[in-house]
Amino acid sequence: MKDLTYLIALLISTGALVYVVIIFIKKTKTDQDRVLFSELKKQRQEFFLPNRADAYQRAILFLERIHPNSLIMRMQQPAMGSVAFQTLLLKTIRDEYEHNVAQQMFISPKGWKMLKDAKEETIKLINVASGSLAADSNSMMLSAAILNLTSEVGVLPAEIAVEFLKEELQTLF
Numbered sequence: 001m002k003d004l005t006y007l008i009a010l011l012i013s014t015g016a017l018v019y020v021v022i023i024f025i026k027k028t029k030t031d032q033d034r035v036l037f038s039e040l041k042k043q044r045q046e047f048f049l050p051n052r053a054d055a056y057q058r059a060i061l062f063l064e065r066i067h068p069n070s071l072i073m074r075m076q077q078p079a080m081g082s083v084a085f086q087t088l089l090l091k092t093i094r095d096e097y098e099h100n101v102a103q104q105m106f107i108s109p110k111g112w113k114m115l116k117d118a119k120e121e122t123i124k125l126i127n128v129a130s131g132s133l134a135a136d137s138n139s140m141m142l143s144a145a146i147l148n149l150t151s152e153v154g155v156l157p158a159e160i161a162v163e164f165l166k167e168e169l170q171t172l173f
Contacts, residue, residue: 049172055106056169059115062100063158063165066093066122068150072143085139086130090123111168114161121157125149 064070075088097119104112129145150156 052106055103056165058100058103060162060165062096063162065096067158068146077139080139082133082137082142085142089126111165114164118157118161
């Protein structure tokens, strides 16, 4: 009977020891996983953060370049007809966009959507201004019509997108 009691006590203590060892191994593994995950996250951030910052910088630059005031000042050609100037402005916007399209990999979906919407709204604004002119108008008349529409709109989608992207960029740091 005594031997049976010792045997049961031995089995219980061995079981308890095995249980404690298993818990210790799991905790150690979890701690190691946590450290490993933290290190991988840090390395990933060190690799991607500069690329993300560059992408936000380029996106903001794109939005500034397609802002109607900036676009007109840069592209103005007084001798050009309004239809040719409209075509030049739209081509410039599309070329700038295509040049920066890969930046969407590093910008949030919401930020990229705002950028695309700002591009489309700028194109609409140019088209509406152009549609209000006579066929024989020149680029100066189109520029004036675009600037008048811009002032009527107030805050442009490009300006809203720039502010959003700046705020979003700040959250990365």
